Amino acid sequence: MPAFDRWPRLIGRHAVLLLTAAVMLLPLVWALGSSFKPSTTIFDMSPVPLPASLENYRTVFSAFPLWRMLLNTFVTAAGVTALQVLVAVPAAYALTQLTFRGQRFALGLVAVALLVPVQSLIIPAFLMISHLGWRDTYPGLIVPQLSGCALAVVLLRNHLRALPPNLFHAAALDGATAGETLRFVVLPLLRPALSAVVLLVFINTWNEYLWPTLAAPSPKHTTIQAGLALFLNQEGPEYGPLLAASILATVPVVAVYLVASRRIADAFLHAGPG
Amino acid sequence: MTDQMTAVPTDLGSGAGVADPDPDADGLLLDGVVKTYGGARPALDVPRLHVPAGSFTVLVGPSGCGKSTALRVSSGLETPTRGRVLLGGVDVTSTPAAGRGVAMVFQDFALYPHMTVEQNVGFGLRLEARHRPRRGLRGGAGPLNKAEIRRRVTGACELLGLGGLLERRPAQLSGGERQRVGLARAIVRRPRVLLLDEPLSALDAQLRQQARAELVRLHRELGNTVVMVTHDQLEALAMGTHLIVMNGGRVAQAGPPTDVYHRPADPFVATFVGSPPMNIAPMATTDAGRTFDAPGRRVRLDHPVPGLGASGSSTVLLGWRPGDGVIGGPAEADRPSAPGLAVEATADVVEFAGDAVVVHLTGDGMRAAVTVPARGSWPAVGDRVTVTVPAERLHLFDPADGRRLPAVGA
Structure with a gap:
């Protein structure tokens, strides 16, 4: 277990890492979420696809x-x-x-x-x-x-x-x-x-x-x-x-x-x- | 000393057996070999370096003396810049390493990490079988088939006590075991010359003693020529039947270990071989080489050193081995009883080494070491002592060129 005086540094380092990871992952998460959105809600700002639909995937496999x-x-x-x-x-x-x-x-x-x-x-x-x-x-x-x-x-x-x-x-x-x-x-x-x-x-x-x-x-x-x-x-x-x-x-x-x-x-x- | 250049034959490419008129050219001979790596000074420059057939020859010298280069040129891993390499009288200068009938044990053993002990040892034989599947083995032991390879690999491994380790990989072996695998791999192809590149330096001190004896025994059993490189002069003295002391790319002295030890050719060999090293200091004569004087030291000889007064030179480098000195009381310096050297000095550092005690002396601008048996008594630090050395144990060198001067015998 790290000593207490090292915690601020550790926290700082992890904050930077998390931020970088978030920047990198955001487009991927967005793409994943939006791929489940029907064409009507595709431009919604929410990354969460509700209601979710497999319509896009069906199109991909068929057409x-x-x-x-x-x-x-x-x-x-x-x-x-x-x-x-x-x-x-x-x-x-x-x-x-x-x-x-x-x-x-x-x-x-x-x-x-x-x-x-x-x-x-x-x-x-x-x-x-x-x-x-x-x-x-x-x-x-x-x-x-x-x-x-x-x-x-x-x-x-x-x-x-x-x-x-x-x-x-x-x-x-x-x-x-x-x-x-x-x-x-x-x-x-x-x-x-x-x-x-x-x-x-x-x-x-x-x-x-x-x-x-x-x-x-x-x-x-x-x-x-x-x-x-x-x-x-x-x-x-x-x-x-x-x-x-x-x-x-x-x-x-x-x-x-x-x-x-x-x-x-x-x-x-x-x-x-x- | 003549500085005659050995003529280099122009038809090196032929590789055919060039008969050498030199009768003791069987064994290994580096004839006028020079190896330069681009530096100003050649790494190796030997008019003649001869390894007698069947000998256990040790190439010894400080680092950078050319001993490893000599070994690598002999093996064929390096080609000489100039000169010839002869093996059993045959010019092998342009023969590739594998075709020379030599094998090598490397300092780091260089075992193939992905192969088992058996595969490591048998690799060379399997390649030989691949290259000429129909030809018999050297020595006419029948075709080199799987069974024969197996028989020989097992034989070599058992000779070196590796019988139970055939399926292990190098990473699962101890240092001593790896060294023996390296040896087994080298001897399995029955080389005429076995080259050992500091084979003991990767082992710890205790194992080294044991491995030394094993190597000597192995040489006795196989009877082939062994060339070992080491920087450890004690190892060289202990193991070699023939010693080649090298310095600055040249051979400083070659001969049996006792010769090299008792009759060193120059001050370099004198101080490099032997531990503690020989005490050497200049001394001047006043009467054409019969007595020599320096502060606190005096040499009296029965016969003058030949040629000393005549050449006009009046100084010599006087050497004596620490073990040849006898410590007496301070009074003895005044009345030397026998011809030889008497030194007056103070015991400065006293090292107890079990069987012997090394006493380091300081005197008037000089330092020396004496070894005395630990059974007797020895001086304490600060004691004034006189050390005497009999005349026949003194070594004299010409200070100008380092040449050994003729024996000063009593």
Whole structure:
């Protein structure tokens, strides 16, 4: 139990935390509440939906390709995650454990890639998939999002650097090739970091809005985030169903995060500076 | 001393067995090896560093002396900037670490944390089986199949008393057990040379004593060449059959531990090896090397030190081991009975160490230590004493280049 003289500080700290949490949560609570409001009361200031109605959800399930879009989002997120891991693991390994000509330059490129805003890549990426005939296809959705793998490379690299160097020397003396060291020594030890990276990339891709709206605007291939825009149609915004669909789109991510939040925090904790 | 550069052959890439004319080149030889890490001074610069075959060689020296670099160059984890590495007379300079037939135990043991003891020890063998599944093992013990790997892993583990721990992971082992797993992993592939990088420094003092004896016994049983790196000179003296004292990237002295201890090549070796360190101080001669005088100290020899008066130099560095000094009363300085050194000084600090007592002396601008057996009597703090050292126990060094001067024998 803390001493009495520390209480004012503790109370102050918790007040700040509570306030921040409230600011963050308010839109979510509002959206959740309003998604249960019938169209007649949607503009009421009360966040509590009374009388409550499932009308919006019924609209979403009947008039909106929700399942198809969730599937698209899942395929996209899984594809991007797989691609990024496939590139980031060998890249991080090469950047830490191998020595090759241009290594520092390659590392510099990764650092620069972290700083480049995704928005600035949209136009070249869009031209690229147009040339390839990939507009409105899964490859068009997935492949250009590989450009975000710099973060995965940096996170994995920091974990790799934290491994004792003699582990790699021992593997070399045991006769392991670089590939075998990666497969039998590095990957098993990197599993916690790797699962955190997987979660992070998956959630980020799930939430991506801008690229899917451009690359795959049709309901057949677009993701749920981009699909939500269908409710903002020419007859005016349909706020009720929009909020209901938004809530449904968030459920998988929140579920994943609840299960794995500790892993994600750990990954960042161990990644440290550098 | 000639500063002759060893010629470096240009066909290092061939890797073929270059016969070395040097007869004692079996074992491990670093021939003209220089390793520079970009600093001004090379980390390692040895015209010749030889580890005799079958020996337990200890590389010893202060930190930064190049001993670990020498080990890593031998292992193949580092490539020398210049020079050749020969193993059993074969040039292995460009052979990768795994192909040299050497194994290493690391200071932090570097066990694979996600593998059991059995998997740790067997990792190298399983890789070997993967790489050449049809070839037999070195030594012709049949094909390297699962049963053979298991047999050898169990054998190595049992040799090191790990029999009951095969399914444990490193995190579930004590420090001593981890060290033995590191050893088992190193010997399971039957290396010609076993490299030990400060293998005892991660163990606590009590365990270290025990592990020392185990390592020596293991070497006796396996009969292969062992190279151990340590900064602990007592460990080096106790364990090695061959000692290589290193300083500043160079070999200061190589030889059997008794030689190194009794006939140190220069003041560095003299003070680095032995505890407490050798007392060394300059003394001047007035009569061509027969007697030497300094305040409170006097040396009388039967024969003059050869070449001393002739070269014009009149001073030497005079050294004596604390254990070679004999403490007498204050009067004895006036009438030295036998040739040798007599020192007059005051007991300053007296350390009781169980079997022996270390008496630290101060005199006219000098300090020295004497070890006396704790069974007898020893001076109290502040006592005036005279310490005598027989002539044959004195070490003389040239103050200009640190070279050991010929024996001054009685």
